[in-house]
Amino acid sequence: MNRNFVDLIIKKRDKNELSTDEINFFVEQASDENFPDYQISSMLMAMYLNGLSYRETSDLTMAMANSGKVLNLSEIEGIKVDKHSTGGVSDTTTLILAPLTASCGLSVVKMSGRGLGHTGGTIDKLKSIEGFNTEISDLQAMTLVKNNGIVIMGQTENLAPADKRFYAVRDVTGTVESIPLIASSIMSKKIAAGCDALVLDVKCGNGAFMKDFESAEKLADTMVEIGKNVNKRVIALITDMNQPLGNSIGNSFEVIEAMEVLKGNLNGRLKEVSLELGSRMLILGNICKTKNEAVNMLEENIKNGKGIEKFRKIIASQNGNPNVVDDYSLFPMAKCKKVVKAQMSGYINSINTYGVGKASLETGAGRRKKTDLIDYGAGIILRCSLGDRISEGEILAEVYAKTDEMCDNASEILKDSIFIDNKPSVKIKSIIKVIGE
Numbered sequence: 286m287n288r289n290f291v292d293l294i295i296k297k298r299d300k301n302e303l304s305t306d307e308i309n310f311f312v313e314q315a316s317d318e319n320f321p322d323y324q325i326s327s328m329l330m331a332m333y334l335n336g337l338s339y340r341e342t343s344d345l346t347m348a349m350a351n352s353g354k355v356l357n358l359s360e361i362e363g364i365k366v367d368k369h370s371t372g373g374v375s376d377t378t379t380l381i382l383a384p385l386t387a388s389c390g391l392s393v394v395k396m397s398g399r400g401l402g403h404t405g406g407t408i409d410k411l412k413s414i415e416g417f418n419t420e421i422s423d424l425q426a427m428t429l430v431k432n433n434g435i436v437i438m439g440q441t442e443n444l445a446p447a448d449k450r451f452y453a454v455r456d457v458t459g460t461v462e463s464i465p466l467i468a469s470s471i472m473s474k475k476i477a478a479g480c481d482a483l484v485l486d487v488k489c490g491n492g493a494f495m496k497d498f499e500s501a502e503k504l505a506d507t508m509v510e511i512g513k514n515v516n517k518r519v520i521a522l523i524t525d526m527n528q529p530l531g532n533s534i535g536n537s538f539e540v541i542e543a544m545e546v547l548k549g550n551l552n553g554r555l556k557e558v559s560l561e562l563g564s565r566m567l568i569l570g571n572i573c574k575t576k577n578e579a580v581n582m583l584e585e586n587i588k589n590g591k592g593i594e595k596f597r598k599i600i601a602s603q604n605g606n607p608n609v610v611d612d613y614s615l616f617p618m619a620k621c622k623k624v625v626k627a628q629m630s631g632y633i634n635s636i637n638t639y640g641v642g643k644a645s646l647e648t649g650a651g652r653r654k655k656t657d658l659i660d661y662g663a664g665i666i667l668r669c670s671l672g673d674r675i676s677e678g679e680i681l682a683e684v685y686a687k688t689d690e691m692c693d694n695a696s697e698i699l700k701d702s703i704f705i706d707n708k709p710s711v712k713i714k715s716i717i718k719v720i721g722e
């Protein structure tokens with residue numbers, strides 16, 4: 286193999302396929318902090334422009350996964366099934382399906398991320414529960430799963446460090462929006478987190494990374510193919526993100542909404558997507574044979590309270606205050622409130638979901654850069670969804686923030702993000718396609 290890095294850049298620049306050894310060499314070099322960013326960025330740009338075959342993408346995935354510590358979950362019995370969402374607004378499915386599938390007997394090791402930009406992150410949401418600890422060592426994680434069947438933890442420091450370096454370079458070199466680079470980035474972290482099988486929620490629409498069906502399908506296909514190449518069962522669901530998934534946006538609000546679903550008090554798209562994803566987790570984990578059987582089991586554990594009891598147990602075992610389950614006033618709550626009202630009668634014709642996510646940033650519920658502090662009690666409650674008939678003056682949304690000025694700024698963005706027309710929107714299904722079943 287040629288170990289001259291410039292030659293490898295030229296090879297990819299000239300549209301040739303890199304061998305497994307060459308890709309390993311690239312990732313190895315990039316793991317050395319003295320290796321220059323400009324050579325990494327040239328290679329990433331060549332990959333961005335000329336693409337990668339499925340074989341190259343799988344090799345890149347494995348090389349990035351192995352660049353740090355790969356969690357060894359072999360001590361935990363059964364098939365370890367993980368879940369990943371490509372990111373959306375009011376996307377709280379993890380907080381529903383993790384406890385719910387664990388209550389059905391699945392061993393769940395859920396490593397989650399923090400939110401960045403207009404999308405939220407599970408770890409931030411859980412931090413709105415007083416005392417909740419997400420900084421869990423591998424050893425603690427094993428003990429929690431053995432005792433409780435589940436742990437929800439932040440990503441360990443040394444998880445796929447090559448991906449961290451590549452992502453930082455991609456972020457500032459116009460190379461983020463590449464399907465093989467996104468697919469390998471996501472899959473490398475999931476593989477390093479030690480799962481045997483994976484359910485992917487590939488969001489598609491104006492609030493998602495993938496705006497159109499074709500690119501969402503291509504991303505889903507690529508990740509399912511990587512799974513085949515590295516011996517992990519992967520099912521991908523392409524789901525709609527042309528409106529927030531639930532009604533709540535913001536950390537405390539989203540945890541409360543997830544609890545309401547688990548208590549059986551709330552139906553709708555958030556529950557529907559959670560059950561669709563959760564049922565595939567139960568199938569991949571060999572707990573159930575068919576989707577019907579799995580959905581029934583999940584529904585049953587909402588009815589009999591086992592799902593919400595599992596959530597209570599997660600909170601208690603990770604040092605959080607479990608009383609929040611019964612008393613939502615224990616959650617942080619922003620002081621100022623403003624309502625956004627409809628300017629005319631008609632139907633909710635479209636929602637700029639990215640705009641809603643940006644409005645929630647204005648409330649202080651998210652962070653623009655990594656070091657920003659979050660206001661856990663800030664956010665938005667949407668009181669409308671696509672297709673609703675609305676009268677002039679009706680409340681479309683409630684906005685919560687620390688100051689009136691923040692509420693005003695968020696409300697202005699929200700007003701411009703919800704469109705009313707005299708005809709209803711085209712109906713979009715929540716689950717657009719399932720791949721890899």
Ligand code: URA
Nearest residue numbers: 452466467468470471
């Ligand atoms: N999410 C990731 O983890 N990586 C990407 O490249 C894009 C989204």
